[in-house]
Amino acid sequence: MRVLVTGATGLIGGAVARWLAQAGYEVVGLARSDASAAKLADQGYAAVRGDLADAASLAEAARGVDAVIHAASPGDGNTAACDEAATRAIIGALHGTARRFIYTSGCLLYGATGDTPATEDSPLHPLALVRFRQAVEGEVLAAAADGVHSIVIRPAWVYGNRGGTAMMMVGSAKEHGAARHVGEGKNRWTTVHADDLADLYLLALEKAPAGSIFNGAHGAAVPLIEIARAASEGAGAAGRVAEWPLDDARQELWGFADAIACDQVISGELAKAELRWRPSRHSILDELRSYARAAA
Numbered sequence: 001m002r003v004l005v006t007g008a009t010g011l012i013g014g015a016v017a018r019w020l021a022q023a024g025y026e027v028v029g030l031a032r033s034d035a036s037a038a039k040l041a042d043q044g045y046a047a048v049r050g051d052l053a054d055a056a057s058l059a060e061a062a063r064g065v066d067a068v069i070h071a072a073s074p075g076d077g078n079t080a081a082c083d084e085a086a087t088r089a090i091i092g093a094l095h096g097t098a099r100r101f102i103y104t105s106g107c108l109l110y111g112a113t114g115d116t117p118a119t120e121d122s123p124l125h126p127l128a129l130v131r132f133r134q135a136v137e138g139e140v141l142a143a144a145a146d147g148v149h150s151i152v153i154r155p156a157w158v159y160g161n162r163g164g165t166a167m168m169m170v171g172s173a174k175e176h177g178a179a180r181h182v183g184e185g186k187n188r189w190t191t192v193h194a195d196d197l198a199d200l201y202l203l204a205l206e207k208a209p210a211g212s213i214f215n216g217a218h219g220a221a222v223p224l225i226e227i228a229r230a231a232s233e234g235a236g237a238a239g240r241v242a243e244w245p246l247d248d249a250r251q252e253l254w255g256f257a258d259a260i261a262c263d264q265v266i267s268g269e270l271a272k273a274e275l276r277w278r279p280s281r282h283s284i285l286d287e288l289r290s291y292a293r294a295a296a
Contacts, residue, residue: 002026003205004065006052006086007072009039011163012104012155015198016071017045023202028065030058030072053082055089062093067100067205080132087136096147102204103140105133105154107190107215107266108259117267120154120213127262129255137213144211151208153201156217156266159284160194165260166288169228173235178242182249185225185241187263190217193287196279203275217268218279224260227284234291 003020007013008029017027027045030052031037037047048064050057052074062068068090074082087103094101110118111125126134143150158164173179197216204214228241249257271277282290 001067002028002046002065004028004030004048004061004068006030006058006068006070008045009036009043010072011158011161011194012197013069013071015161015194016069016201017043019195019198019202020205021045028061030061052086053078055085058086059089059093062090065099067102068094069102069104069201069205071104071201084132084136087140091139091143091146091148091150094148095143098147098149100149100151100205101140101143102151102153102201103137105137105152106130107154107156107217107264108262109133109137109154110264110266112262113264113266115265117265118215119267120215120270127255127259129259141211141213149210151204151210152213153197153204154213154215155197156190156192156215156264156268157284158194158197158216159191159287160281162291163194166227166231166284169231170235170288170291172242173232173237173240176242177237178240179228179232179235179237180242180244181224181228181260182244182253182257183224183246183261184243185223185228187224187261188221188265189224189227189284190219190221190264190266191284192216192218192268192279193281193284196281199279200271200275200277203271203277207275212274214271214275215266215268216271217266219283221265222284227288230285230288234288236292236295 008017029040031047040047048061050061109126169179
């Protein structure tokens with residue numbers, strides 16, 4: 001089976017591509033340039049020319065494969081419009097084919113959860129940064145009635161393989177001698193290792209019903225200040241941390257500062273029960289602390 005993976009060299013898409021290849025799938029990556037195509041080839045993947053911002057090229061790429069996993073984000077000021085157009089192009093290309101399409105959303109759609117873990121049935125109170133995904137999810141799920149085997153995965157905070165937002169705190173500890181955390185650090189993150197998340201994508205590709213949603217979340221929610229301390233230890237800064245006031249962080253990070261400071265407890269139990277997902281990688285705290293041992 002040929003599977004198009006957008007973002008095949010990113011944190012989520014990269015892990016998904018590796019797991020698919022190991023399971024015997026033919027991975028096809030989207031390449032915007034010759035350099036991108038060469039990078040994909042170096043990893044053993046096929047490459048097809050296209051761009052998330054070019055709906056026609058993306059639709060053509062989707063028509064040439066057996067399934068699509070959309071794990072990329074433009075990462076610029078036009079993220080919402082680009083993701084909406086890209087997702088619609090994929091849906092249009094797969095219309096009536098019964099082929100599988102996995103859309104990567106996110107748990108920030110739940111907003112602040114309080115102490116009750118958010119499940120796939122919880123009401124959505126999305127942060128402004130990701131509000132557009134609520135409507136995009138609706139289009140993806142509605143496509144199941146039009147012959148697209150569509151699935152939505154909502155990852156929690158992703159870490160592992162020296163990637164993810166927590167690496168910002170590792171970087172600040174290396175540069176300034178203390179890991180900087182947004183706000184007081186009392187808010188909690190629910191997390192998932194990128195490789196565990198890739199396991200979930202593979203299971204969803206093979207087993208998930210059309211029109212289904214799964215949270216990609218595992219383990220206890222961890223206070224941000226504890227994650228910052230572990231990042232500091234991993235960076236060799238002896239656990240020293242420093243608060244980055246939320247208002248100050250907004251000046252640099254805009255809405256992403258509010259995402260980092262959001263308090264969330266997320267349940268991933270549905271995927272474990274229905275897909276037999278068995279996440280097993282070490283925690284984000286152990287991951288970050290391991291960097292110090294690797295450096296030594």
